[in-house]
Amino acid sequence: MRSSLALLLLGASLAACAPRVGGPAEPPAPANGLYSQSFGNTPAKQVRTLIVVLHGDAPTTKPDYHYAFARAASEAVPNSVAVALLRPGYEDPQGHRSPGERGETTGDNYTADRIGAVAATIRHLQHRYGLARTVLVGHSGGAAIAADLAATHPGLIDGIVLVSCPCALPEWRKYMKKVSPTPLWDAPVTSLDPVKLVGGMAPTLRAAVLVGADDKTTPVRFSRTYAEALSLRGIATDYRIIPGKDHELLGDPEVISALQRLAAALPGKS
Incomplete structure (x- = not known):
């Protein structure tokens, strides 16, 4: 079953198909709430793994491929729900849009405010699925945001799955300027560089890092x-280079397998 939901502005409540977790009243949705789609049949009280999925920079398209991955993830991981988010400022092909600025997609939109918007949405979801561990899956630019979030909000998430990540940001931007010359690559950015933030991560975090052997966008x-x-x-890391694969790796079975391994290795919450 799929339910579409928008974490609406100005404190609207989160809509979802699963029943609410008991306890205190659910807090209002964050003011910068992001559009999302939720997948999975597991009742909220029985959800043990919350999977949150972020799409890439999508410089020439309106992203929706992360919805298909979230559906597959919810079916592959027992007792889970998967929520695919539209990053700030992005619109999908169906016309759904998240508030915020999209940016130029040159590594300029991995900023503290955008990371904070994702973190606020995750906190709201965690209130609904109170017994779940949280795994954040990101593709390409979404992987950079996932890595930055894990470091700047330590303890918020339990695991990350990074796919085709531009995780050494200045070096990646220099590479892209050679591959796709444009003055946009010369503009200064305030994005956070994932590799420089690793020291802020909780040592208990678990990670999976996957990249296609033939990836020309994020080699x-x-x-x-x-x-x-x-x-x-000291972070347990499952690092894999996938032979014969390019940058569009998120839908690959190897990514689902890595997610399954990571989710199975996380300790439960009481």
Whole structure:
């Protein structure tokens, strides 16, 4: 079953198909609430894994591929619900839109305010699924945001799955300027660089980092650098290079398998 929901502005309540968790009244939705779609049949009180999915920068398209991944994730991980978010300022092909500024998609929109909007939405979802561990899955620019969020909001999430990540941001931008020359790459950005923030991560976090061997947008070296930094931090990291695959890796079965392994390894909440 799929339910569409928008975390509306000005304190509207979150709508979802599952029953509410008992306890205190649910807080109002964050003022910068992001549009989302929720997947899974598990009643809220029985959800043990909350999977949140972020799409990539999508410079030339309106993203909706992360909805399909969220559906597959909810079916693959037992007792789970998966929620696919539209990043700030983005619109999907059906006309749904999240508030905020999209940016130029040159690594300029991994900023503290956008990361904070994702974090606020996750906190709201966690209130609904109070017994669930939280796994944040990000593709491409969404992976950079996921990594930044894990470091700047330690303890908020229990695991991250990073797919095709530009996780060494300045180096990646220099690379992209060579691949796709435009003055936009010369503009200064206030985005957070994931690899420089690893020291802020909770050591108990678990991570999976996947990249296609033939990825020309975020080549292997950027994921390898980040995975090595995670390991040096003492974070359990499942790092995999997927042979014959390019940048559009999120729908690959290897990603679902990595998510399943990570979710199974997380300790339960009491």
